[in-house]
Amino acid sequence: MAVRPKTLALLAAAFVIAASFQVTTTTFEALGAGAQVSDPAQENGSTEDNAGFDELEAATVKFQAELARLAEICDSLNLHAEAAYTRKWSVPQRTDQLALYLPLAEVPEAKTPNAARWLKHFHAARQSYAEALFVAAKSVVARDEAAAYRILWRLLRENPDHPGARKVLSGLVASATANPRLRKGTAALSDLGWAPRSYYSVNSRHFNLVSNADSDSTKVLAAQLEQTFVLWTQIFYSAWAEPGTLAAGLSKADPVTINFPRNRDKFRVVLMKDRESYLELLGASEEAAGASVGYYWPAGKQSIFYASDELELTLNHELTHQFFAESARELDKKSTVGESGDYWIVEGIAMYMESLSRHENHWTVGGWESARLQTARYRGVRDGFWIPTERLSSSTLEGWKADPQISLLYTHAAGLTHALMDDRLGKPTRSATISAIGALYAGRRLGKTLLQPFGIDETTSKNNYQDALLVTDADVIGLSESKKQVDELVLVGSRLTADSWNDLTAQSQVRWLDVSFSNVSEQALARWLSGSQKLERLSVEGTQLSGVAAASGRKLQTLTELDLSDTGLTDAQLQALQGHPTLEVLWLTRTQVTDEALSTIRSLPQIRLVDVTGTAATSTAWQQWRQ
Missing domain, CATH: 3.80.10.10 (Ribonuclease Inhibitor)
Known part of the structure; x- marks a missing residue:
């Protein structure tokens, strides 16, 4: 095999947080019947007007310097655990990955006078940074609501009690931090064959979970469902939020509470106690799902899982199908996504979400080290595997099921989607990709539009795809700093x-x-x-x-x-x-x-x-x- 030299410079910044929020404008060509998907505020580009983002960068540099100073003082006082915690608090920012936040971090207790002084200064630095983040969010929201939305969640990590951010995001904050309450179901569930009081029921803000698994597994899943949904809203803001909603809430002197997302039916999730009962249930609805530990059933508008140590990846995958299908901003209930084409991105974005990972005090999604990308790199770089654009863009659900190369289709879709969502093509593509997926779930055909950033012809597209898959020194730096x-x-x-x-x-x-x-x-x-x-x-x-x-x-x-x-x-x-x-x-x-x-x-x-x-x-x- 001859490996071509890399032609695109993919630069990863370790701690330049503002690089995740600079603005550019990129527009994909018309989708389907005249639909236009634009990229009004891609995170990794640049523009003449960076008001708010420049201030954010300055505040971030100042915050990181203060954390470094506190860590050094802790070391000098033999507060080594506190020093290590302080250093870990700063989250490395990478161009091929999104950092996500929930107000769930636990700060260690101060057990000595010196530790108490450290904790006081640590909280003060975080609260000061939170105020700077709030100012930045209000400054950029008119131009980039998605960036402002993510800034607010980062703010709540630093100050979970910030009145402005909590008021704007009150519903989602409550759902992400709530302690699930289990009740015995009182109604018979004929579709599941469950008698009254033979199962648990959890009605949270966004989910209706029913389970005949044990109480601990049910409670853990109930909390995980809400947290995963909130993280999904951070990644795919433009796919579900009404334009101008967040801007209207933040533009007031006194922030206005916003209902996120728009009122819809709760997501229904079923947790079976074991694989046998899971397979028995699916036997009547979808035979092909039997090889997995979970499945989203579009016709029944519900995700079905069984209790397993291997549930997390499948959970993120299937919930992504459910969230997009049932939360799309312009939901077209008359059509099934992917039935007339573009099915590769339906599965691709679900596989991308399998990379969602929890770290000590934050989450990440994407990145060159993601599990799905390893096989994609093997097939794309070593084997030179490439599916012609016309064939891929016309792919349908039924076509995938019947294709003898179905495993290669999944691998290729994962590689392409990561290249777009991780901005690996030498230009910003993440925001336009998210907008395009929203358009797809609104019933529009994408055709070749979503694949255009790879190149103007098949040879160029394949070469650029291989370049996007290759690992660089900057990639290694990002992984090393994450300690993952x-x-x-x-x-x-x-x-x-x-x-x-x-x-x-x-x-x-x-x-x-x-x-x-x-x-x-x-x-x-x-x-x-x-x-x-x-x-x-x-x-x-x-x-x-x-x-x-x-x-x-x-x-x-x-x-x-x-x-x-x-x-x-x-x-x-x-x-x-x-x-x-x-x-x-x-x-x-x-x-x-x-x-x-x-x-x-x-x-x-x-x-x-x-x-x-x-x-x-x-x-x-x-x-x-x-x-």
Whole structure:
């Protein structure tokens, strides 16, 4: 595989918070029958008029400087826990990711006089910053309601009792922070086959949850539903809010309470006690959903899940379908979204929401390290997979169900959507994408419009897509500063500095690592693998790292798959894997191994697949081994 050099500079700013709120104007071409979707205030652009945003940047820099000063004082007084907490409070801002906030952070108690003084100054700094945020929100709301809305939520993180912000967002604040109240359902639910008092019922501000699972699981889900909805409103403001609503509320000297969103029926969610009852229920409505732990049923206007440790990703995915379908600003109840085309973005935006992650005192969505993007990067960069624009834009729900490449369709849709929502195309695209999705749920066709930012023709579009997927040094900096540990990292084709590779070795919890066709050094890879604790899949395809991969792989007692294709691996190097206890799959494609490698292969107790295509190994010898 030949990896093209990166042509688009994707710059990530670590702490420049104002970069998330600068303004530009971008307009996608007409949608469908003359509909126009504009991008009036994209977060990462620039404009001559940055009133409010410049002040926000200055206030943010001042706030961060005060936090740094407080942390240093804490260290000098041996208040190391307080110093660490203060440093963690500042949230790194990245261009490929949105930071989201709820007023739920818990501040540690002060147990000593010095700790009490720290806490006093910490609260004072936050309250001062909150006031600056409120001024900024009022200043920018006329031009960028979505940015102002997110600023208000950031404000409430700093001062949950701020009277102006709480008054404007009172309903949503209450729903995000409420303690759910469970009651035994008194009515028979014939559609579920539940008798009175055999289930729990929770009626919160935006949800009607019914559950025959245990009380703890039900209560946790009830709180999570409201929080997820509020976070969704922060990401997709323009898709559900009436234009001018927030501006009207903030323009008054005394802020006006706003009802967010417009009055609609509550979202209905069903939580089943186990997988068996879930499958039994779905058997009458949707057979294809049986492989998941949850499903949004459009015809029944309800999401159905069962209690599981693996629920969160599916929850975010299916709730996204439900929120858009039932909260779209110009809801067209006569049509089903995606039935005549554009289905790729329906699934793409739901997969994007799977990246919603909770951190110690905030949430994030998007980012190059998102799980769905790892497979998309593998298919898009390594395999060169690309679906022609015409075929993709005309995709329908029924067409996807019948397509034998359905898994690749999902992967490609996830990659495209992240590129648009994460602003990976060298120009701002997030806000216009959100507006376009709102238009789609209003019953309009998008056609090729949403794909136009990738390029004017198929070749250019494919190249720009691959560029958007490649990992850069700036990306690595963003991940390192977040201190986040990820499960999967596909770095195929990456050309990074030695410092970046060194930073990545801190990722000790990775289960799938792919450094194919990259410039990682032997020293960096050896150091990384020596600290890996859970690695199951490793690929060094197309590199000169076969020796270190085999030698280090022998020590990885969790490794089940190893790809050494196109590495120049020899029989002697392969012997380092002699007797590996867990290895099941071994790719030796186009290496220098011969029939002598069979002695090593036979020593692997769990091996079930070995590929020796393009090697000097004879078919007769390997056929005997397979038998």
